[in-house]
Amino acid sequence: MPDPTDAPQPRPAGPVTAARHAAAVDALPWDDRRAFEDVRRGRVAAIEPPVVRDASGRTVWDLTAYAFIEGDAPTTVHPSLWRLSELHRNHGLFEVADGVYQVRGYDAANMTVVLGERGYVVIDTLTCVETAEAALDLVRRHLGDRPVTAVLHTHGHLDHFGGVAGVVDEKDVRSGRVPLVAPAGFYEHAVSENVSAGPAMSRRSGFMFGPGLPKGARGHVMNGSCAAVATGRTSLIRPSHEIRRTGEELVLDGVRLVFQYVADTEAPAELTVHLPERRALCMAELISHHMHNLYTLRGAPVRDAAAWSAAIDEALNLFGDTADVMFLGHGWPVRGQDAIAELLGAHRDLYRYLHDETLRLANHGHTPDEIAELIELPESLDAYWANRGTYGATRHNVKAVYQRYLGWFDGNPAHLDPLPPAQAGRRYVELMGGIDAVLAHARTAHDTGEDRWAAELLAHALAADPGHRPARLLQADVLEQLGYRSEAAPWRNFYLVGAHELRHGAPAARPSGGPGLVSGMTTAMLLDYMAIRLNGPAAAGLRLRIGLDVTPEHLGGPTEDRLLIVVENGVLRHTPPPSLPEPTTTLRATRPALAALAHGTAHLDELLTDNTAEVIGDRTALDTLLGLLDTFTGTFEVVTPTGR
Incomplete structure (x- = not known):
């Protein structure tokens, strides 16, 4: 471990870096200032200073840390990234259309509120409970103290749903008093993306979003798609209604919503929303003010560039003539049908060009690394600000297209089984x-x-x-x-x-997944996560059979799930319990207790002591299983090899 006392501080930009930035300034369309007008339009109020704290006083969001971003770009920051970071400093409650408002600049994503007949229909709920509560408080202070009457999640990325418990009570969703709408597949993908590979993704997210970097021109200057990601308490509630097809409509608190179902685009499950009476179009995260990721560096399934392009084209055909304003999951709205069509068309053709040109070159025999060097966007696409690679990048996006069709192997047999x-x-x-x-x-x-x-x-x-x-x-x-x-x-x-x-040196361990996400998992999801934690080589010679009875909140309550856990061949699986023979060990636990056990945040003895779990029969098999579960610290090396 390096001694931080003798570590040098960040260096200035070298002459090659400075020269490249000067050349970039000459090549970029600085005369186009439309974004600076659009980002400020419709501002109603703001949280001043733009800081959000949790109940203990810990800061979970602080936009004041980026006050240094003003004026000309320093030589240590690409001028295009500096420009976008300037735009992301704008924050507050903004009027988007008649009865449609957005809270921007208090988390990674935006929260949209639509005035209904009785209260607020909320579209996307930010990353964490604290920022969601602060955003909703800002809305109520300036638009009226009305209840939340419906919630809509556009897709299953944490920055768009993690704050849901700060907006609505789960009991109100379960009872049907407040509908929670999401695209089909949202719940499963939200869990798999944020929990199943959580420790590895969390470690890599620390690199992609740089929360530990000092804020400054030689450090963190925002994340391209947003300023930063809030660090509060996350949550997950199972939707009460799923959208499964394009053209499906709902009326929520008197607000008519027309949906476009766009699975396997920016997210595995996603939808856009048209509000016909407000002549407003929510494009979720299919559209951004930058090139997006076909592969995200934190880790996630590769996205389908062709499907993404087609979905944008479909949205333009469906809603282009009936929308006067388009609002997004990140950044500021676009106003006017011509401007909307311009941005939709530019993004549509951007992703299609990356897709088609990658496959054209692959079919000539070029490898992913070669394709990344060869592809340059046409000037008509490259010179458009919203296509600039300030978040996604052409070089890694074309490799994503190659991987989606041809996988990780470039065809050269020398690369089939390389040395570690x-x-x-x-x-x-x-x-x-x-x-x-x-x-x-x-x-x-x-x-x-x-x-x-x-x-x-x-x-x-x-x-x-x-x-x-x-x-x-x-x-x-x-x-x-x-x-x-x-x-x-x-x-x-x-x-x-x-x-x-x-x-x-590497940072200390950071928790991943979050108790709010884990507690929202089904019994099957929790057991699947335990299966990931199972040390296969250590379990290979064992055969265990353990009964599991799950109750909602109290051990004395009704059994919600009854399953049999089987460990054999180094694999943990779960099945409905057979009538005979009965397992010699049965665990009876509340769902929160099982979630804590599955995630490794509580020991079995602790749960037995507080009467949230009990073991029926001989507990030897259960102790053996729990002793075979790995603990993920998220402290593995990234820059140097983990394995020797």
């Missing part, structure tokens, strides 16, 4: 004459601005010797310059977090 990084690194370093020789070559490359090559050389050096201090510090300097040059905020953050960890 640590083994390959030792051999490369030996071949090049030792680690000092590698560092000498890397320094020369870095000094001449060939930082991609320097990073590759130093990756081998650190694979061979992860603790080599001079190699770590030189790689930090290299990654830092690559970060400064990146137009895409996630690329910048990945590079700068990598540099920070090489200098200061």
Whole structure:
């Protein structure tokens, strides 16, 4: 572990970085100032200062940390990313259309409220409970103290639903008093994306969004799609109604909503919403003020560029003539049918071009890395501000298209079964004459601005010797310059977090998934997560049969689920319980207790003591199973190899 007391601070931009930014300034359409007018239009009120705290006083959102973003871009930030970050500093409650308002700038995403006959129809509920409560409080203070009469989730990304418990009580949803509407598949995908791979995704999210980076021109300058991600308590409530097809309509509290079901686009389950009487169109996250990700660097299923493009075209055909304003899940609205059609058309053609050109080149035999070097967007697409790669990037998006069709293998048999990084690194370093020789070559490359090559050389050096201090510090300097040059905020953050960890060490463990998400999982989902935690090699020679009875909230309540847990062949599975033979061990637990046990946040003895669980029969098999479950700390190395 590096000693942070002797770690250098972030460096200034090198001459190559500064020259590239100067060239970018000359190539960008600075005369187009429409976004700066649109982002301020309709402002009603704001939270001043734009800070949100939880009940203990801990800050979960602080937009004041980005006050440094003004004026011309410094040489350590790509000018296009600086421009978008300036726009994201605007915050408050804004009128979008007659009876339609948005709260923007208090979390990663936007909360939209539509005035109904009795109260508010809320579209998307932000990342966490605290920011959702603050946003709704702002609405009520300026638009009236009305109840929430319906909630709509556009898709299953955490920044759009995690604050739901700050907007509506789960009991009101279960009872039917407040409908909660979402696209079909929302609930399952919300859990699988945020819990099943939660520890790995959380670790990588720390790189993609850079929450640990210092705020400043040499550190974090926002995330491209938003300023940052709030850090409060997350929640999940099962929807009471699912939208399954385009053209389906609902009337919620007197508000007519027409839906477009757009699965397998920006999210596995997603929908757009037209409000005909308000002549307003919600495009969720199919449309943004930047190029989006076909593959997100934190990790997620690759998105279908062709389906995404087709869905945008369908929306334009369905709603283009009947919408005067288009509002989005991130950023500011677009007004006027011509401007709406312009942005829809530009995004439609952007994703289609990335799709078609990638496959054209693949069918000529080019590999993903070659395609990333070859593809350049046509000027008509590239010069449009909302297509700029400040969030997604052309280089990694074309690799995503290749992966979706052809997988990770590029067809070269030499790449079919390569050595793991640590083994390959030792051999490369030996071949090049030792680690000092590698560092000498890397320094020369870095000094001449060939930082991609320097990073590759130093990756081998650190694979061979992860603790080599001079190699770590030189790689930090290299990654830092690559970060400064990146137009895409996630690329910048990945590079700068990598540099920070090489200098200061990896962060402490961070919880993933969140108790609010885990407690919302079904019994089957909880057992599937326990199956992920099962250490397969350690369990391979065992055969266990354990009964499970789940009650909603109290052990004395009715049995909600009854299952049999079976462990054999190193796999945990669950089935309906057979009539015979009865298992010798049965766990009876409340759903919250089972959630805590599955997620590893509570020990069985604790649950037995507080009477939220009991074991019927011999508990040996249950203790054996729980002893085979791994604990995920989320502290694994990213910049250097985990495996030796």
